[in-house]
Amino acid sequence: MLDADSTLIQDEVIELLADVASSRELVADITERAMRGELDFAESLRERVSTLVGLPETVFAEVGRRIRLTEGVPELIAGIHAGGGIVGVVSGGFHELLDPLAAELGLDHWRANRLEVEAGRLTGRVLGPIIDAEAKAIALREWSANRGIALSQTIAVGDGANDLRMMDAAGLAVAFNAKPRVKREADLVIDHCNLSQVLPLLGLRG
Numbered sequence: 001m002l003d004a005d006s007t008l009i010q011d012e013v014i015e016l017l018a019d020v021a022s023s024r025e026l027v028a029d030i031t032e033r034a035m036r037g038e039l040d041f042a043e044s045l046r047e048r049v050s051t052l053v054g055l056p057e058t059v060f061a062e063v064g065r066r067i068r069l070t071e072g073v074p075e076l077i078a079g080i081h082a083g084g085g086i087v088g089v090v091s092g093g094f095h096e097l098l099d100p101l102a103a104e105l106g107l108d109h110w111r112a113n114r115l116e117v118e119a120g121r122l123t124g125r126v127l128g129p130i131i132d133a134e135a136k137a138i139a140l141r142e143w144s145a146n147r148g149i150a151l152s153q154t155i156a157v158g159d160g161a162n163d164l165r166m167m168d169a170a171g172l173a174v175a176f177n178a179k180p181r182v183k184r185e186a187d188l189v190i191d192h193c194n195l196s197q198v199l200p201l202l203g204l205r206g
Contacts, residue, residue, distance in 0.1 A: 001140050001166065002195075003158035004091030004098060004112065006035075007176050010068040010193075013093040014048050020059050023051035036179050037161030041092060042130040049115065053124030057117050060096045067097065072196030077105055079199045086147055090139040092131050092162050109143045111135075136166035157198060158182065174198060 005012045018027035027048045034044040077087050088109035091098055095112045102110040114127040129135065144154050156163065156170035159178040164185055167173035175186035176195070183189050190197050 001088045001090060001143070001154065001156050001170065003136075003160070003163050003166075003176075004089050005093050006159045007157055007163075008070060008073060008089055008091075008195075009101070010070050011066070013063065013067065013097050014045075016063045016066055017052055017055070017059060018048070020062065021052050021055055027051055035160030035162065037164075037181055041132045041162045045092065045113065045130055045132075046126060049126055050124040052115070052122045055122045057120050057122065059122070064097055064100060067101065070193060070195050072194040073105065075196040076198055077107070079196070079204045080202065081106070083202065083204045085202070085204075086143070086149075088139065088143050090131060090136045090166065092136075109139070111139050133162045133165040136163060137169045140166050140169050155198070155202065157195070172201065174201065 002008050012031055014031060015024055015028050018024045030039065030044050030048050033039045034041050080087050086108040089098065089102065089107055091112040093112050095114050098110055098112045111131060113131050116123040116125040116127045140154060140156060141151065144151055151169060152171040154170045155172040155174060156167040157174045157176050158167055159176055159182060161179065161181060164182060167186060173186045175182045175189045177191060177193050178186065188201065
């Protein structure tokens with residue numbers, strides 16, 4: 001299972017949205033502190049999303065065109081599928097940006113937050129429960145159970161403090177281009193930003 005922002009993709013989507021709202025500097029600072037584990041993720045997300053109030057919903061398509069896949073993603077997904085495995089992505093980002101990407105990549109499962117839109121504009125609020133560290137761990141356990149896969153046979157790849165519970169629940173925890181705390185707590189560390197490097201850890205080849 002993969003994190004999305006700064007793992008599956010090179011970007012932090014909230015920061016791309018904040019570019020349009022002219023709140024990038026504030027949002028980037030809050031994101032960095034949250035990923036280091038210095039701030040409560042749910043509260044930090046609400047604070048960041050509040051800066052997006054008033055943006056037109058057309059911003060999703062605009063920002064979607066700017067998202068950059070991390071090198072090696074297609075090879076990783078193809079290799080896992082060829083080996084009979086499944087690929088899930090759980091994100092503290094947003095369904096509005098993840099859904100088209102998931103469909104394009106052929107992900108098996110994905111889950112993210114949803115932004116509230118009224119009369120065609122963002123309200124600056126998040127709909128429903130926030131996908132925080134515990135929600136990521138729950139998704140891993142739920143998807144593995146539904147597929148009949150033992151947790152010991154799962155792998156979690158992430159970069160920030162919000163990924164640590166998911167990584168702790170998995171059979172193998174991989175820190176990918178990660179914050180220092182995540183590197184310390186992971187089983188393995190990958191610093192070269194190419195996700196196909198995960199394949200040998202699974203006994204697979206791209």
